[in-house]
Amino acid sequence: MKKLMATLLASSMLLAACGGAKTTETKPADTKPSTTAAAPAAGKPKIGVTIYKYDDNFMSFVRRSIEKNNATADLLMNDSQNDQGKQNEQVDTMISKGVKSLAINLVNPQGAATIIAKAKAANIPVIFFNKEPSQADLKSYDKAWYVGTNSSESGVMMGQIIIDSWKANPAWDKNKDGKIQYVMLKGEPGHPDAEARTKFSIEAVEKAGLKVEKLEEQTGMWDSVKGKELMDAWIAKHGDKIEYVVANNDGMALGAIQSLKANGYFKNNKFMPVVAVDAIPDALTQIKEGTMVGSVLNDAKNQGQATFDLALNVANGKAPIDGTKWKLGEDKAVRVPYLAITKANIAVAEEAYK
Numbered sequence: 327m328k329k330l331m332a333t334l335l336a337s338s339m340l341l342a343a344c345g346g347a348k349t350t351e352t353k354p355a356d357t358k359p360s361t362t363a364a365a366p367a368a369g370k371p372k373i374g375v376t377i378y379k380y381d382d383n384f385m386s387f388v389r390r391s392i393e394k395n396n397a398t399a400d401l402l403m404n405d406s407q408n409d410q411g412k413q414n415e416q417v418d419t420m421i422s423k424g425v426k427s428l429a430i431n432l433v434n435p436q437g438a439a440t441i442i443a444k445a446k447a448a449n450i451p452v453i454f455f456n457k458e459p460s461q462a463d464l465k466s467y468d469k470a471w472y473v474g475t476n477s478s479e480s481g482v483m484m485g486q487i488i489i490d491s492w493k494a495n496p497a498w499d500k501n502k503d504g505k506i507q508y509v510m511l512k513g514e515p516g517h518p519d520a521e522a523r524t525k526f527s528i529e530a531v532e533k534a535g536l537k538v539e540k541l542e543e544q545t546g547m548w549d550s551v552k553g554k555e556l557m558d559a560w561i562a563k564h565g566d567k568i569e570y571v572v573a574n575n576d577g578m579a580l581g582a583i584q585s586l587k588a589n590g591y592f593k594n595n596k597f598m599p600v601v602a603v604d605a606i607p608d609a610l611t612q613i614k615e616g617t618m619v620g621s622v623l624n625d626a627k628n629q630g631q632a633t634f635d636l637a638l639n640v641a642n643g644k645a646p647i648d649g650t651k652w653k654l655g656e657d658k659a660v661r662v663p664y665l666a667i668t669k670a671n672i673a674v675a676e677e678a679y680k
């Protein structure tokens with residue numbers, strides 16, 4: 327019966343959308359008695375979602391996890407194409423279409439204030455995800471929350487993979503100077519994940535008493551093509567002096583591995599340790615083949631699900647984590663834990679990306 331109702335509601339909404347029937351944009355549908363005939367929005371609220379760009383490996387998995395829920399909400403999905411101006415316009419459009427809540431993956435981590443101003447003016451709650459806004463921005467609006475991770479955790483875990491693998495493989499110190507000569511592929515500057523991973527990975531290694539020497543650090547903007555280009559240039563410049571490749575995400579690491587392969591690594595006893603974050607399926611393949619030491623699981627499935635769960639709750643006028651398994655901190659954030667992944671526990675990551 328429930329299912330039938332849902333189907334009926336869905337098809338009547340579809341008809342309304344296709345037939346260009348005027349959508350009634352009378353606001354508080356929530357407060358209407360549940361018996362009125364004009365209630366489709368109450369059963370399946372409109373939720374406006376933006377992804378900073380569809381062309382991002384990791385975000386495509388978060389998107390998939392959100393979209394899986396399209397039976398319980400009318401999802402308005404937007405590709406912001408890495409353009410904050412475009413995203414701001416998309417938010418205006420979604421508000422005018424009568425969304426009951428917004429789930430926003432910012433283009434620019436500093437772009438939250440503009441979005442909040444728009445949402446506030448329309449009295450619509452916002453769930454930011456993946457790119458964490460400042461606490462000042464989040465606290466400037468009582469209907470704004472964040473779903474993501476604890477960025478520093480991924481740095482520390484990546485550091486631990488470096489520590490364990492370095493200690494287990496004395497031969498990786500090619501010049502025998504007792505230091506790790508490393509190159510750092512950084513994500514988008516100013517992105518909390520990129521800043522934290524760059525800082526805390528190396529800090530963890532140093533805290534463990536290992537010595538490091540940074541040969542290079544540049545941004546590859548999370549992108550595999552840029553990761554490859556940077557690695558090409560660094561191999562040309564430093565060759566075998568490089569002893570470890572540290573990447574803020576798998577995308578860039580995969581590009582670096584392509585470059586390394588083209589430069590004769592991973593055969594005839596030529597090896598380069600590479601570590602990153604996300605543990606997306608392509609990276610798991612590399613870990614299995616031994617061309618990547620490890621990665622840190624960035625749980626796309628649960629981040630997408632938490633984003634949706636909160637967005638649905640607030641769209642229905644409920645408290646954000648009402649009836650869910652998520653925990654909200656004082657900082658108005660739900661933080662999904664990371665997990666260090668190596669060959670030994672690869673099955674966990676495979677499961678998380680199914």
Ligand code: BGC
Pocket residue numbers: 382383384385456457519548574575576577603604624
């Ligand atoms: C992921 C990256 C991704 C970025 C997008 C990070 O958490 O690790 O792979 O490109 O988010 O904002």
Ligand code: CA
Pocket residue numbers: 499500501502503504505506507569
């Ligand atoms: Ca060395």
